[in-house]
Amino acid sequence: MTDKKARLLQGNHACTLGALAAGVRFYAGYPITPSTEIAEIMSEELPKLGGKFIQMEDEIASMACILGASLTGKKVLTASSGPGISLKQENIGFAAMTEIPCVIVNVQRLGPSTGGPTSPAQGDIMQARWGTHGDHPIIALCPSSVKECFDLTVTAVNFTEKYRVPVYLMLDEIVGHMREKVVLPNPEELELVERKKPTCAPHEYKPYATDESLIPEMADFGTGYKWHVTGLFHDETGFPSNSSQVAERLMSRLMNKIEKYKDEICMWEEIQTDDAELLLVAYGCTARSAQEAIKLLRAEGIKIGLFKPKTIWPFPELPLEKLAQQAKHVIVPEMNLGQLYYEIDRICKDKAQVSGLFKANGELITPGEIIAKVKEVLS
Amino acid sequence: MEKIQFRLSGTGGQGLITAGIILGEAAVLDNKEVIQTQSYGPEARGGASKAEVIISNDEIFYPKVSVPDFLLTMSQEAAKKYGQEIKEGGIILVDSSMVSNFENPQAKIIEIPITKLAREEIGKNFVANIIALGAIVGITKIVTFESLKEAVLNRIPTGSEEINIKALELGLQWGSM
Amino acid sequence: MIPELEKFFRVNKLPHIWCPGCGNGIITRCLVEAISQLDIDYDKTIVISGIGCSSRAPGYMNFDTLHTTHGRALAFATGVKLANPELTVFVITGDGDATAIGGNHFIHAARRNIDLNVILYNNNIYGMTGGQGSPLTPTGHFSTTTPYGSVDRNFDITKLAIAAGATYVARGTAFHDKLLTDCIKKGVENKGFSLIEAITMCPISYGRKNNFATPANMLEWQKNNAINVKAAQKLPPEKIAGKFLIGELHNEPYAEYTAEYDKLIAKYQEGAK
Numbered sequence: 001m002t003d004k005k006a007r008l009l010q011g012n013h014a015c016t017l018g019a020l021a022a023g024v025r026f027y028a029g030y031p032i033t034p035s036t037e038i039a040e041i042m043s044e045e046l047p048k049l050g051g052k053f054i055q056m057e058d059e060i061a062s063m064a065c066i067l068g069a070s071l072t073g074k075k076v077l078t079a080s081s082g083p084g085i086s087l088k089q090e091n092i093g094f095a096a097m098t099e100i101p102c103v104i105v106n107v108q109r110l111g112p113s114t115g116g117p118t119s120p121a122q123g124d125i126m127q128a129r130w131g132t133h134g135d136h137p138i139i140a141l142c143p144s145s146v147k148e149c150f151d152l153t154v155t156a157v158n159f160t161e162k163y164r165v166p167v168y169l170m171l172d173e174i175v176g177h178m179r180e181k182v183v184l185p186n187p188e189e190l191e192l193v194e195r196k197k198p199t200c201a202p203h204e205y206k207p208y209a210t211d212e213s214l215i216p217e218m219a220d221f222g223t224g225y226k227w228h229v230t231g232l233f234h235d236e237t238g239f240p241s242n243s244s245q246v247a248e249r250l251m252s253r254l255m256n257k258i259e260k261y262k263d264e265i266c267m268w269e270e271i272q273t274d275d276a277e278l279l280l281v282a283y284g285c286t287a288r289s290a291q292e293a294i295k296l297l298r299a300e301g302i303k304i305g306l307f308k309p310k311t312i313w314p315f316p317e318l319p320l321e322k323l324a325q326q327a328k329h330v331i332v333p334e335m336n337l338g339q340l341y342y343e344i345d346r347i348c349k350d351k352a353q354v355s356g357l358f359k360a361n362g363e364l365i366t367p368g369e370i371i372a373k374v375k376e377v378l379s
Numbered sequence: 380m381e382k383i384q385f386r387l388s389g390t391g392g393q394g395l396i397t398a399g400i401i402l403g404e405a406a407v408l409d410n411k412e413v414i415q416t417q418s419y420g421p422e423a424r425g426g427a428s429k430a431e432v433i434i435s436n437d438e439i440f441y442p443k444v445s446v447p448d449f450l451l452t453m454s455q456e457a458a459k460k461y462g463q464e465i466k467e468g469g470i471i472l473v474d475s476s477m478v479s480n481f482e483n484p485q486a487k488i489i490e491i492p493i494t495k496l497a498r499e500e501i502g503k504n505f506v507a508n509i510i511a512l513g514a515i516v517g518i519t520k521i522v523t524f525e526s527l528k529e530a531v532l533n534r535i536p537t538g539s540e541e542i543n544i545k546a547l548e549l550g551l552q553w554g555s556m
Numbered sequence: 557m558i559p560e561l562e563k564f565f566r567v568n569k570l571p572h573i574w575c576p577g578c579g580n581g582i583i584t585r586c587l588v589e590a591i592s593q594l595d596i597d598y599d600k601t602i603v604i605s606g607i608g609c610s611s612r613a614p615g616y617m618n619f620d621t622l623h624t625t626h627g628r629a630l631a632f633a634t635g636v637k638l639a640n641p642e643l644t645v646f647v648i649t650g651d652g653d654a655t656a657i658g659g660n661h662f663i664h665a666a667r668r669n670i671d672l673n674v675i676l677y678n679n680n681i682y683g684m685t686g687g688q689g690s691p692l693t694p695t696g697h698f699s700t701t702t703p704y705g706s707v708d709r710n711f712d713i714t715k716l717a718i719a720a721g722a723t724y725v726a727r728g729t730a731f732h733d734k735l736l737t738d739c740i741k742k743g744v745e746n747k748g749f750s751l752i753e754a755i756t757m758c759p760i761s762y763g764r765k766n767n768f769a770t771p772a773n774m775l776e777w778q779k780n781n782a783i784n785v786k787a788a789q790k791l792p793p794e795k796i797a798g799k800f801l802i803g804e805l806h807n808e809p810y811a812e813y814t815a816e817y818d819k820l821i822a823k824y825q826e827g828a829k
Binding site: 026 | 615640
Binding site: 006008174288364367 | 404406407410415416417418439441442
């Protein structure tokens with residue numbers, strides 16, 4: 001075992017190290033602040049591992065390109081930010097529909113439009129859920145530290161390979177750009193997931209037939225299975241169909257993949273919640289401000305805790321519901337004008353009073369602002 | 380140790396972000412908790428730019444400097460922009476060869492002609508950031524000099540070790556006065 | 557169907573969705589004929605398309621096939637080919653798909669000279685959506701969105717491909733099917749970006765609006781207006797004016813993208829000398 005040393009590491013850098021450790025060997029991207037470091041580091045590291053990096057002509061092409069590569073059996077990832085993520089939506093929908101594994105890193109910046117390229121934000125929470133047209137399954141993970149950037153990238157790659165659902169990794173400018181002391185695990189400590197491949201003979205292969213796992217086996221292009229991939233509604237054979245029954249069956253299986261594995265997919269942390277009468281729900285960089293505020297408020301004797309979802313889609317509903325039962329108040333600070341707030345309000349409203357603390361000006365929510373909100377709620 | 384917040388400010392190109400990273404890496408070598416952030420984009424290339432480092436024995440949550448305990452200011456514009464934001468009784472290190480007429484009654488002001496020293500004593504303008512680091516550690520003892528030296532050597536291009544160590548020692552000497 | 561070509565089709569997916577008189581079937585037959593004459597591994601042959609009439613062709617073809625989003629076939633194909641350069645990759649695209657919504661991907665795939673074999677089915681119209689004008693609808697011609705005749709200037713897509721860096725560029729037609737098959741074969745033999753423009757006909761959406769009474773009239777038009785590039789060299793300019801060239805228009809080898817990337821890996825991969 002190699003010596004594990006503490007190092008100062010940037011969030012975006014940790015994300016690339018997580019991707020490489022998880023087995024990502026293909027990256028396509030386009031330069032955009034504040035995610036560019038991920039592309040730069042990938043361009044340097046992938047060839048050393050026999051992997052491929054390509055800078056595509058635009059964001060749309062980057063998303064398409066990784067899906068093509070994924071079809072040959074490679075683990076793939078792309079990274080971007082607001083304007084780029086908007087452009088990728090078309091092919092994120094294609095990935096959801098055709099069940100091609102892929103990870104999309106979104107280092108969130110202030111939007112809409114060009115907005116604030118170097119300003120942090122959490123404004124893409126609903127875009128992650130509903131950015132592409134039509135109902136579709138999606139998983140979104142949200143790190144709040146450099147260490148979590150590494151860990152959750154590994155998880156994102158594992159999730160997309162296992163469930164064949166596009167996985168977003170939602171960083172923000174703060175988490176992506178800050179450097180923090182971290183100790184990373186050795187590669188051999190990581191549990192990696194490989195996608196399920198067919199074992200049947202090519203002529204028996206039905207690319208979208210599933211057992212109770214709901215997850216079909218995926219043959220690599222070029223291995224003789226000669227299957228068809230289309231973004232049209234398709235049956236078990238993969239070929240398009242105009243039948244409403246076929247559409248309904250496919251749609252329900254796609255959505256049920258998330259429902260069925262929700263317990264495995266949902267990750268969260270409960271911090272000082274045991275006796276909490278007041279609960280903060282915060283994610284990403286805002287969770288850090290929340291923790292600082294809790295430290296200061298606890299010193300004043302206020303019983304306050306933090307529910308920090310690491311998975312934001314699907315949202316870890318049941319554990320939050322449980323905590324809300326003991327809390328009188330739930331406060332949701334987020335760097336947008338209320339996005340995850342509505343999901344949390346839906347879950348908690350019959351149990352506790354839910355209020356939001358919103359900020360969308362490119363500045364972090366400070367511990368002081370959270371403290372002020374807490375005191376306002378308590379008065 | 381309470382958490383100590385550093386803001387290193389100046390102009391793009393003075394190597395302040397590198398200085399921030401080196402200070403952070405030295406703190407890691409000393410087994411302290413540390414977070415480093417910086418200004419990005421055009422701001423980092425011209426105008427007033429800054430790098431921030433928070434060092435603590437305990438876990439650091441909020442990643443940005445709220446009010447710095449220590450401010451380094453290496454340009455007139457940065458002095459104007461950041462010079463009045465300092466904790467009561469904090470320390471401001473002023474590059475007196477770059478900033479003139481600086482006042483802040485709240486803080487202890489230490490003036491060192493950093494850029495001039497780089498040019499005249501070392502013969503290279505670009506080591507001004509390293510002299511500043513030496514001075515910061517001389518003044519605050521925030522990290523051990525051994526760790527700082529190691530962190531500098533890890534970051535600089537090979538072949539430039541000698542002048543960088545010379546610069547670091549010069550800064551330490553001025554800072555310890 | 558020609559019995560020896562049957563194995564290249566998913567026969568149970570036929571008949572195809574194309575209209576009576578459509579030229580797409582002829583072009584697709586030329587493509588599989590070319591494949592049958594080439595020494596390539598059919599298990600490692602991938603056919604990728606975008607959206608539109610022609611882009612439905614891969615669904616009928618017995619290979620690994622990928623029916624992507626509108627205009628994006630080349631971007632997907634770039635990922636497939638770069639991730640596994642052993643594969644022979646065909647891209648089937650239409651005039652709207654490749655030159656309008658996919659125009660950016662088209663020039664950049666050509667610029668990289670990545671080894672993709674692009675068969676552009678040019679029917680001068682958006683057929684799948686019912687006959688709107690495309691960047692290859694000739695100026696003055698009629699469509700449902702150019703009811704007074706198109707004001708837009710049309711591309712010569714072969715010239716665009718050459719300018720963008722394609723190393724093999726050729727044109728054939730549904731009428732000149734043997735020539736087309738030959739061009740496709742040569743395109744595959746070229747290690748780099750190959751564009752074969754295949755002039756096809758859409759009698760329903762394009763022909764009816766532009767004075768072609770029958771599909772046969774459209775084939776006749778192809779016959780009468782195409783001049784083989786070799787023959788053209790001996791003709792005076794007035795004999796060529798208003799006509800179009802067919803055959804091999806450009807063949808200039810250049811370093812191929814995935815091979816160059818593999819060289820880079822060989823140089824920098826850990827453990828490499």
